[in-house]
Amino acid sequence: MIDPISGFSKLEKEEKITWLSKTYLKGVENAPEILRQYWNPNSNLQQLHEEFTENTLSNYYLPFGIAPNFLINDFRYAIPMAIEESSVIAAASKAAKFWGKRGGFKAEVLGTKKVGQVHFMFSGDKDKLKEFFRQVKPVLLEAAEPLTRNMKKRGGGILNIELRDKTESLNDYHQLHCTFETKDSMGANFINSCLERFAETFKEQAHQYETFTASEKDIEIVMSILSNYVPECIVRAEVSCPVEQLADHDMTGEAFAGKFVRALKIAETEPFRAVTHNKGIMNGIDAVVLATGNDFRAVEAGVHAYACKDGSYSSLTHAEVRNGEFKFWMEIPLALGTVGGLTGLHPLSKIALEMLQNPTAEDLMKIVAVAGLAQNFAAVKSLITTGIQQGHMKMHLMNILNQLNATPEEKEKMVEHFKKHNVSHSAVEEALKNLRS
Numbered sequence: 001m002i003d004p005i006s007g008f009s010k011l012e013k014e015e016k017i018t019w020l021s022k023t024y025l026k027g028v029e030n031a032p033e034i035l036r037q038y039w040n041p042n043s044n045l046q047q048l049h050e051e052f053t054e055n056t057l058s059n060y061y062l063p064f065g066i067a068p069n070f071l072i073n074d075f076r077y078a079i080p081m082a083i084e085e086s087s088v089i090a091a092a093s094k095a096a097k098f099w100g101k102r103g104g105f106k107a108e109v110l111g112t113k114k115v116g117q118v119h120f121m122f123s124g125d126k127d128k129l130k131e132f133f134r135q136v137k138p139v140l141l142e143a144a145e146p147l148t149r150n151m152k153k154r155g156g157g158i159l160n161i162e163l164r165d166k167t168e169s170l171n172d173y174h175q176l177h178c179t180f181e182t183k184d185s186m187g188a189n190f191i192n193s194c195l196e197r198f199a200e201t202f203k204e205q206a207h208q209y210e211t212f213t214a215s216e217k218d219i220e221i222v223m224s225i226l227s228n229y230v231p232e233c234i235v236r237a238e239v240s241c242p243v244e245q246l247a248d249h250d251m252t253g254e255a256f257a258g259k260f261v262r263a264l265k266i267a268e269t270e271p272f273r274a275v276t277h278n279k280g281i282m283n284g285i286d287a288v289v290l291a292t293g294n295d296f297r298a299v300e301a302g303v304h305a306y307a308c309k310d311g312s313y314s315s316l317t318h319a320e321v322r323n324g325e326f327k328f329w330m331e332i333p334l335a336l337g338t339v340g341g342l343t344g345l346h347p348l349s350k351i352a353l354e355m356l357q358n359p360t361a362e363d364l365m366k367i368v369a370v371a372g373l374a375q376n377f378a379a380v381k382s383l384i385t386t387g388i389q390q391g392h393m394k395m396h397l398m399n400i401l402n403q404l405n406a407t408p409e410e411k412e413k414m415v416e417h418f419k420k421h422n423v424s425h426s427a428v429e430e431a432l433k434n435l436r437s
């Protein structure tokens, strides 16, 4: 049985690697070298990366690519994407090219309202609590003034604080449900600081509120935290074109549009399909969120909660044909920042935002939503025509060749060979074996 280690966080990086190698990597004799090979030769840059988080031993590389030719609201973008999965960037690029010839993408921010909650327990008289809240609300806002001054100058700040009775779902459970505008920041730290200030003030004021009995004065604050569910921080992305412009190889535009709409209806009604359908959207969204130094876990949690907003998990995108016009769209909640977090710290996030012309948070919401819509279009287009494997495996070929330790010359010959043959792991193994024999 391996003994626990105390004080690990205080060890030097090399000491941490030595401990890990001796304790968990005994069979991997070059483990330290593998970890060290990913260190940045620029010691200052390596130090910066190590200070992003804790117990850092090395860096974890992800491919950083771009998808060019995105026409969004008549502006041309090359969109940065950080993702390990093959064919995602190719798919986004292909969709950008396709829609760039058909009027491009339209995107509009419908709201930027962020949410945070103070969760507390109160077992006393609810009418007295309501009256207490009515009187204390201005005191809470006043107490947060030092925290909100600068955000207000930018046009942001606290939008509202509501008292919500949640005792139906949990005995004695109430909330201060708070909404915020955080402009170009995702706003987590701003919101959480305000919430903690509300909580301490609310508790102090309750202690002094004469109408409360002794037990009513002792309100239990359970926690104060922003919500990653932001249904009113929402952006719409859309494409449309005459149906005949959708003709694809041996499919008429009308036939393609009809099958595409049916695929979307299936994703709207069948949760097993909807999850994969939405994963395809998030291939595009997460790649841009990550590349720009934003928090993809927060985005994912909020998006999938939103996909359940009507009572069951469903597709985030929708399509229709009306009067000969094909329309394909998505409305999606995205809390993103173009300042704060790593956005201005990580050199690649900085350059990602620079290539997007230093967007505001609202601009970034539009770009990210379009990347998700484009990804979904490319995926569904493949699914309803050639099937996903033909394109995906074409992009995956290099991974298989690398798994089989193909030389550059062998890779060149294999790429040529598989222009005329379907890619599968066994087919590549066979072709490589024949080439080597």
Ligand SMILES: CC(C)(COP(=O)([O-])OP(=O)([O-])OC[C@H]1O[C@@H](n2cnc3c(N)ncnc32)[C@H](O)[C@@H]1OP(=O)([O-])[O-])[C@@H](O)C(=O)NCCC(=O)NCCSC(=O)C[C@@](C)(O)CC(=O)[O-]
Pocket: 085, 086, 087, 088, 089, 090, 091, 092, 093, 094, 095, 097, 276, 277, 278, 279, 280, 281, 283, 375, 378, 379, 380, 382, 383, 388, 390, 391, 392, 394, 395
């Ligand atoms: C993969 C493609 C794009 C091939 O498509 P293709 O028609 O074989 O590509 P092409 O060689 O004719 O090139 C057309 C364009 O595609 C792009 N493209 C083409 N090749 C490359 C490349 N090597 N590098 C960069 N870009 C590439 C590029 O924009 C290129 O234009 P060009 O640059 O030549 O002017 C197509 O089959 C496709 O879009 N497939 C969909 C793949 C996909 O969705 N991948 C996501 C991973 S699968 C998944 O997880 C999602 C899913 C499917 O489960 C979601 C769901 O279920 O809904």
Ligand SMILES: NC(=O)C1=CN([C@@H]2O[C@H](COP(=O)(O)OP(=O)(O)OC[C@H]3O[C@@H](n4cnc5c(N)ncnc54)[C@H](O)[C@@H]3O)[C@@H](O)[C@H]2O)C=CC1
Pocket: 150, 154, 182, 183, 184, 185, 186, 187, 188, 189, 190, 191, 226, 228, 293, 294, 295, 298, 337, 339, 340, 341, 342
């Ligand atoms: N549940 C969650 O989602 C949580 C996420 N986080 C992390 O917090 C990170 C982001 O935190 P933030 O508070 O957004 O960043 P931050 O606290 O690093 O920076 C935001 C600050 O930037 C300043 N600022 C300068 N110019 C601004 C402008 N134009 N608009 C708005 N603010 C401006 C303001 O002081 C603002 O408070 C996320 O990436 C996430 O990883 C942290 C806690 C919880």
